[in-house]
Amino acid sequence: MWTALQFAVMMHYGIPIRESWMDATVTSSIVVLAGYVMLTLVRYFKPSAKNAITVLVCALALTGLSGGVLYGTLKILPAGVTYLQWLDHTFLVRFIFIWLMIVLAGINGWLFSFIKEHQQNELREKENENLMRQAELSGLRQQFQPHFIFNSLNSISALAGTNPTLARKMIEQLSDFLRGTVKKESNQLVPLQDEFNHLQLYLDIEKVRFGHRLMAAVKADPDALAMQLPSLLLQPVLENAIKFGLYDTVGEVVITVEGRADQNNLIIEIKNPFDPSSAPLKPGTGFGLDSIQRRLALLFYRNDLLTTRRNENTFTTTIKIPQR
Secondary structure, three states: OHHHHHHHHHHHOOOOHHHHHHHHHHHHHHHHHHHHHHHHHHHHHOOOHHHHHHHHHHHHHHHHHHHHHHHHHHHHOOOOHHHHHHHHHOHHHHHHHHHHHHHHHHHHHHHHHHHHHHHHHHHHHHHHHHHHHHHHHHHHHHHHHHHHHHHHHHHHHHHHHHOHHHHHHHHHHHHHHHHHHHHOOOOOEEEHHHHHHHHHHHHHHHHHHHHHHEEEEEEEOHHHHOOEEEOOOHHHHHHHHHHHHHOOOOOOEEEEEEEEEEOOEEEEEEEEEOOOOOOOOEOOOEOOOHHHHHHHHHHHOOOOOEEEEEEOOEEEEEEEEEOO
């Protein structure tokens, strides 16, 4: 485009066609080559505000070299006297034009490098943030497992002498439960039906420990069973409900888990009885459910997905899972 524009301008001022075309072609070629060299220098030099003067000096030196090559090349080309006089008269203008084009190329290269580096920094920050989130999620999950495993092993140890058959059954159940736990990641979303199946393994193990005292009712609407939630989310909540529902009582205790669909949200309610005199609640989320709330916040960037309420001797934990 610049070649065509320069050719038209030279024709307008009466320069012959042959000289006009040669001049425009050579000038554009040298400017393109000098601009490419400047882009390469900026790409590897990566200038900043502190060394901007260095870039301008490099552009001036490259302009002098390019201008000398251009003038020497055009001088040796076959041309008339009129063109040679015009070449001498326009040398300063050419020099300024080449310098401006080289500086413009340098600025473009610097902007491109700056934007690319900024994008790479943002990407690294997001990757680091994601790694930190995954590490925190993994840590939150692991907080619940040792307590449950120790209790199960103690129960197996007690049953080994009195009821070996039941002890073997409990070992198989614990093995199935842990196998399902290891296979799933903290940020993996699974259907509610799969979570209920895994939850049933946990309840079977706990029923061996507590016998007839533990009664659980797990149910959900048909539409809710296909909705998704973070894997292994309910087991710590249910463990918490069993802890405060059975540890301070001697009779039968019924813990209910209900799931339902509410527009584009999966609502899960876990209810357990409790004795306020022996299990005082902390303000806020109640039975220390901060870790569950933190996990939901890390996954969905919301802090309102877990709520608790008390109604006489019943404690209800409500979890809302937005569907993506």
